[in-house]
Amino acid sequence: MRSGEVHIAEHVLVRVPTDAGLTDTAEAPPRPFTYGETQQSIVAVIRQIFEPQLLGMAPTRREAVHAKLNRTVGNPTAKAAVDMALWDIVGQAAGLPVTELLGGYGEFMAVSHMLGFAPPAEMVEEAQHVRDTYGITTFKVKVGRRPYQLDVEVCRALREAFGDGVELYVDGNRGWTASESARALRAMDDLDLTLAEELCPADDVLGRRWLVERCPVPFVADESATRPGEVTRELLGGSATAISIKTARTGFSHSQRVLFESEGLGVEVVMGNQIDSQIGSLCSVAFGAAFEATSRRAGELSNYLDMSDDLLAEPLQIRDGTLRVREGAGLGIELDPEKLTRYRQDS
The missing domain is CATH 3.20.20.120 (Enolase-like C-terminal domain)
Structure with a gap:
C-alpha cells in the first residue's frame, strides 16, 4: 500500500484469564507506519500500564475500564484488543455470542x-x-x-x-x-x-x-x-x-x-x-x-x-x-495449541 509494506504478521495475542475460569482472546496488529505502535510497544503498554490498572476489575465495567485506558495517550490497537477481550469474557459468562x-x-x-x-x-x-x-x-x-x-x-x-x-x-x-x-x-x-x-x-x-x-x-x-x-x-x-x-x-x-x-x-x-x-x-x-x-x-x-x-x-x-459469525458464546475463538507454541515469540 502507499503507506508501506507488510511482509510478516508480527501481531500480539491478548488473553485475559479470569478468576471464574474463563479466558478471553483478541489480537493487536502493530502498524508503525499508521499508528506508531510496534509489537514491543503493545506488549509493554499492556504489561506495564494496563494490566496493573485493570487487574481485579469486573469485565462488565467497560466504561470504568476505558476511563483507565484513556489516561494513556495513543496505543489504539492495544486498547482495542483489551476491549474486545472483555466483550469475549462477558459473552462467555452470559452464554451468548458477542454479535447478539x-x-x-x-x-x-x-x-x-x-x-x-x-x-x-x-x-x-x-x-x-x-x-x-x-x-x-x-x-x-x-x-x-x-x-x-x-x-x-x-x-x-x-x-x-x-x-x-x-x-x-x-x-x-x-x-x-x-x-x-x-x-x-x-x-x-x-x-x-x-x-x-x-x-x-x-x-x-x-x-x-x-x-x-x-x-x-x-x-x-x-x-x-x-x-x-x-x-x-x-x-x-x-x-x-x-x-x-x-x-x-x-x-x-x-x-x-x-x-x-x-x-x-x-x-x-x-x-x-x-x-x-x-x-x-x-x-x-x-x-x-x-x-x-x-x-x-x-x-x-x-x-x-x-x-x-x-x-x-x-x-x-x-x-x-x-x-x-462463529456460533457459541463469546467470540468463538479456539486456538490451536501446537500452532501457538510454534509461532509465539516470547518465552
Whole structure:
C-alpha cells in the first residue's frame, strides 16, 4: 500500500484469564507506519500500564475500564484488543455470542477483498482467483502511486475484465495530493467506482475539503478518523462523507460510538481491515454482522488469505462471498495449541 509494506504478521495475542475460569482472546496488529505502535510497544503498554490498572476489575465495567485506558495517550490497537477481550469474557459468562450482545442484526457479512500494488494483469489474475475460489465480487483497489496513471490503468483493467459483475472502490492511503486525486478521479469517472478512501492527507485541510466537494462518490475517512472526536472533526469539517470502522483500532465499545455517531450524521460506514489475521477478522465480522448499517456494504474481511498460516483451531471459511459469525458464546475463538507454541515469540 502507499503507506508501506507488510511482509510478516508480527501481531500480539491478548488473553485475559479470569478468576471464574474463563479466558478471553483478541489480537493487536502493530502498524508503525499508521499508528506508531510496534509489537514491543503493545506488549509493554499492556504489561506495564494496563494490566496493573485493570487487574481485579469486573469485565462488565467497560466504561470504568476505558476511563483507565484513556489516561494513556495513543496505543489504539492495544486498547482495542483489551476491549474486545472483555466483550469475549462477558459473552462467555452470559452464554451468548458477542454479535447478539452488540446488536444481533445478522449472522454473516459479504466480503470485500483488498488488491495491493501490482501490474494490471497480475491484479486481474488475483481478483479472478478470489472470485472463482471464494465467490467474492467486491474489491478494494490500493492506489496512490505516482504517476497516478498506473493505478488508473489497474482499475480500468479490472473493470474491463469483469464488467458490471464486480464492485470496485479505491484507497489511496494518503498517497496523492488533492489535485492528483482529482485528476485520477476524473480519469476513472467511467469506471463506476463506489467509494474513494483517504486519497490525500487529512492534514492538507483546505485541499482535502476542496477534493471532497468534487468527489463523485462517498469519500471515506480511515486513518484520519480513528476515534469519535476525529470522526466529528472530519465529517463536520467537510473532509469526509463516509467512515471506515476497524475493530482492530477501536475495539467493540468505541466502534459502537463511531457507528452511532455516523448514523446520527447520516453518513455511510464500511468495515475496514488492519491486515488482521483470522482472529482479527473474526472480531470484525462479529461486530459488522451485529448492525444493519455495517452489514449494508461488504466488509474487508479477507486479508488473512495472504497469510500462510493462522492460530485458529478451526480456520475461517469464506463461502459464496460471505463470512459467517462463529456460533457459541463469546467470540468463538479456539486456538490451536501446537500452532501457538510454534509461532509465539516470547518465552
